[in-house]
Amino acid sequence: MDKMLYTAAQGASRIMEAQTIRAHNLANADTPGFKADLERVAAMRVDTVAAALPTRVLAHTQDSGFSGAAGVANPTGRDLDLAIRGNGLFTVQTQDGEAYTRHGGLVADANGQLTIDGRPVVGIDGPIVLPEYRDLFISDQGMVSVLPDAGGVIEEVGQLKLVNPENADIRKAEDGLFYGIDGNELAAANDQVQVDSGVLESSNVEAVSELIAAMDLTRQFEVQVKLMKSAEKLADAGNRLLRDA
Structure with missing residues (x-):
């Protein structure tokens, strides 16, 4: 029994x-x-x-x-909403180091720094801080450019760090973010990853x-x-x- x-x-x-x-x-x-x-x-x-x-x-x-599997890319019309075409991940900064996500809903905090879910977005050359601007553009390789509020020439503010690891090289943690399987930071792969602006990927x-x-x-x-x-x-x-x- x-x-x-x-x-x-x-x-x-x-x-x-x-x-x-x-x-x-x-x-x-x-x-x-x-x-x-x-x-x-x-x-x-x-x-x-x-x-x-x-x-x-x-x-x-x-x-x-x-x-x-990729989620559906839903148009939002918001310049800071991004979706990755095919494979790839955005990079954010956490207390445990760099982490990676497919969530492309960027938000500028009170200081103009780009964040995702309150976590600073990592750029190729460090954090990306937006100045006062009239218009904003994000290229398909993650380059962020703005037209200053006073007008003039379009300025490049920074480039998002995009990575393209194999699924076997990353693990999903309890916070929903991805980390390198060995704990190391992943190398930027902006030449392999493309993003679309004005759309947001849904859950899969x-x-x-x-x-x-x-x-x-x-x-x-x-x-x-x-x-x-x-x-x-x-x-x-x-x-x-x-x-x-």
Whole structure:
């Protein structure tokens, strides 16, 4: 009875972990540039005594990375909204060093410094600070230029640091940002990455698929709970037999 109970409990625990991944994806279905987390389940054989048959197998949820599919590029008409064509990432500064994101919603703070979600945007030559300007232009390679408020000649303010790593070379952290797999900063690849201005990439989460998967996991959890209740009933029946013997 104990084996049955522990196997069902382990199955229920695995399903709860999978539900957490699905719920996290659904919660970020409207987050610009969000990459859906994936799950992978591995079968783990339970070691037994030498004379017993290896019949017990438990499921274990493993980190399977993230979906690399691109989200839909939605026109916004805002000059500081950017979307990357194909592969590539923007670079932001965090307390742990450089991090990378597909979220291209740039915002100038009170000092004119460009940020994404409150984090400073990293440029090729350092932070990018906008002066007072009449008009702003961002090239397809991330060069930021402005027409000064007083008019005159268009000035180049700085160039965004764009990177183009392989998926195997980056990891997704709990804050939703990407970091180099070895902790090192990635090299700029502005000649390989192109951006469009006035559009913003949506999340690549397929909400309907995630919702269906969550519903299926709920049914699986109910099955595991029924198995645990059955194990409890069998244990009670066995105890009654021993008491009446």
